[in-house]
Amino acid sequence: MTLQVTDLRVGYGKNSDILHDVQLTVAPGKLVGLLGSNGAGKSTLIKAIAGINKAKSGALTWQGSTDLTTLGRRDLARLVAYVPQAINLAFNQDVRESVLLGRTPYFGTRPSEEDWEHVERALSLLGLDELADKQVTELSGGQAQRVLIARALAQDPTILLLDEPTSALDIRYQWETLTLAQRIARESGVAAIVAIHDLNQAARFCDEVVFLQGGEILAAGPPVEVYSSELIERVYGIVVELSIYRGFVEIHPVSGDDDLEDAAGSPLNTQRALALQHDSAEA
Amino acid sequence: MSHTGTRLRRTVQTAAAFGIAAALLTGCASSAAEAGADDADSVQPGGSRVFVDELGREVEIDLPVTAVYTDYIYQAEAVRLVGGNDLIVAQGEITDPSSPLNSNNKTYLESFAGAVNVGPNDAPNWEAIVDSGAELAFVMRNGPYQDAIEKLEPFGIDVFVVTGWDPKVLREYIPVLGEILGTEEQAAEAAAFFDDIDATLTEGLDGLSEDEKRTVYYENNAEYATGVPGSGWHDVIVDGGGVNIFGDVKVSDDQSAKVHSYPVDPVEVINRDPEVIIHNGVDGLSYGYEVWPEDRWQGQAQAIADRGGWDQISAVKDGEVYVTNNFFYSSLGKKIGSVWIAKTLYPERFENVEVDDFFGQWLELQGVDPVPSSDYVRKIAG
């Protein structure tokens, strides 16, 4: 009951592979964090598993026997759900209709009662009952993200892919979204992958992490085992110290810069600190 | 150019082949309709005759015709010219005396008051034409005559194409119109009148050598918009014995008067140095039977003379700048305009010819009180 990615190569054209020979295993009930700098191939890997981009070679198998690359689009969509970064607002619709989109692989023109049951269940799982008749444009960023996750749940998937779901959210909704992803994985036995930037959040919520660089996997495993200051310096070009806090590995920027000290005032809000340090490293 | 032309033509031919399919598709609907239409005719046995219209179409018309539709002013004038005024039951909006469009021409159009206005000739209310009881439609070739055929023939209304603004067509069809409308007598009078003008022009211009001919620059109610061969505006100058300074411009191969105005470079007008300038119209005023206010005439003439560099032109230097009202200039397919041009260019040759004689006769044939032509023409003051 695992998702197995074997020798996956993705790219456009001849010599421009974005992913090289990626190997990855995700067990059911586990939330796996994809880490790496911008352009490392996180989104590409997620879209390849979701069938949005076709793989050049390699295998994607589910439960050892189902080859995802040969499945029809609809069949694949019943197994794999994809949560995009942000909700599309070209046209307005209410929350319930937006979640109903998740049933697209199951009905033709007319949703059945069963489809509606899935929608209602997903809505209540994400606490969206009260918002169900609101228009998506009226929602906050966090609420909109919950709608997208509800849509993915309505899809009744066994593999859940989240493409940087926290990048547009404030800290509260980042937490909320990741807690939810973790809970969904644990309680429903879904194999979940989340692309994420914040190393501390990844350490806090993911069962395993995978470091990508230049389309290749550098390291994979539980955060406590994988995180090291050498690896992080290699991937992000920043110098950090590691510590263990209540059983979770935590990274801190090496002090010496007042700005960074202030920014890192909150032990969890390290994103800004990292960004600052990244900028100064590049400059 | 001709290369592309052939290719385009071929494309159209291919397209036409596809069209047959469409025609078949709808065959049943239209054939059923025609069957109904035949019965709709209250045919008087033996009372029909075949007439050939300007485009060579054979039109079988039941005689006598008691009610007609005219799509535009020239067709209505042609019918009135041959004495068929009372037969007009439906008309394009341009001849309706009660239309605000025609406030300048009320008196002249008064006799059409009884006919129903069916809208612009481009997009008439077909139903209103049917409802008027018209049996025959006189339409011009530069209008939607094929649509008229499609829409009116199911009701037994024959469509006859005769373009009244084209003097050649008009002269040829005056007797035919008389026969169709049963007004042969007045038609003969009108034809004689037309021929009289031609004879007067021919006689007056007889022996005029090319060197003696005077040059004319014509402006069609807008700055630098002139007439070139293929246009009635060119023909009227030539008929009057003048030389159109832009008579060498070739736009159209045929002589079917399709190009109504042609823009030219003002510098070129100076280069070609015309002896006479005619500007047909006054800015902001629409032409008609009503006489224009005195001050507007000279304003228009002066504006032409004042154009940059135009003081070099002979016509301006000699004070030979004329402003005309199209109501007069274009009457009888512009024949009256030709007489006026001839007399203006060569006063000694046409000493005994009075423009008002012809203009007056034209107005009489139209059933309107004669008015002097001097109300419709001004020479620049100075």
Added chain:
Amino acid sequence: MTLSTLTQRSSAPNGATPTARQTVGRNRYRSHVVFVVVGLVAILVASVISVQMGTSGATIGDVFGAVFSKITGSVPSDPAVLKAQTIIWELRLPRVGLAILGGTALAIAGVLFQGLLRNPLVSPFTLGIAPAAAFGASLAIVFAGSGAAISGVPLVLGALIAGIANTAAVLLLASRKRLEPTTLILLGIALTQLFGALTAGIQYFADDEVLAAIVRWTWGSVNNSVWYQVVTLLILLLIALPWVQLRSGTLNAIAFGGDDAAKSLGVPVTRVRLELIAVATVLTAVAVSFMGIIGFVGLVGPHIARLIIGGNHRFLLPFAAIIGSLLLIVSDMVGRLVVAPAVMPVGIIDAVVGAPIFIYLILSRKKALG
């Protein structure tokens, strides 16, 4: 195995009881169905009024009489009755028919284009069909002569072929970029400009009679409608309407989800886009070649429908068709009334009639556009 095992821990206090859930699906669209039914009745009523209305009055009896005579092939003996019936059959039914079907075609095409290109500012003419058709018609006028009938084969085919060829070119070029919406719109703008210039070129070289005929064609009008146009559009729509209705779910996924999300929901986005753009193009090109350029209905008709019934394409498609039909029928009636007995082109009136409705809806509906 999966979500069914997920315990409900979140706040789901009310409204989620099994009975409430079961009725959601059934009740949810009840009002939508009512709107559609009311709309269809409105079309019927408007059609009957429109057919009766005109220079020479006609009664409902004449209307049914005309249809009855055509079906049975009988010919009324009373010439007055015969004339009334011929007017209804030859002049009024085709114009009402063309208004209904042309409005339907343009509104459906508008919904398809807006959804497929995920852009509410898009119209059926965004890809350049209208100026291309105008160019084709102009070319046909040059060859067939300025007197050519607007409903005649050369003009209709010229417009139709050019309109379809235009979109084929856009799709062919855009296929290098996987038919991305932005690419499609930009190419559409390019071809719009190109064909606009080509038509202007024809007009520049054309003599005045050809010029007048081109301008005449450009007026969107149902004044010259004939039966074959009604029949052709009817056949097309009988194929196209069920087809797009079947695709309404996938259209929802593309319009509301975006390309990536739609793909992950099992929608072959590029194929569906190609297929439905083809359908929308044929509908638009045929409508334009029959009626000339009628701008408002394809752009704003879908929005009026969306503001009333919502964005779900399962209901938006049929309801936009209804709005499109009504707009053109009513506009044609107004066009025949205001300057009676003359007729104003429906392409002018529809914006005049529709704009106030649209403005009212924008201001009165909170749920407006995205």
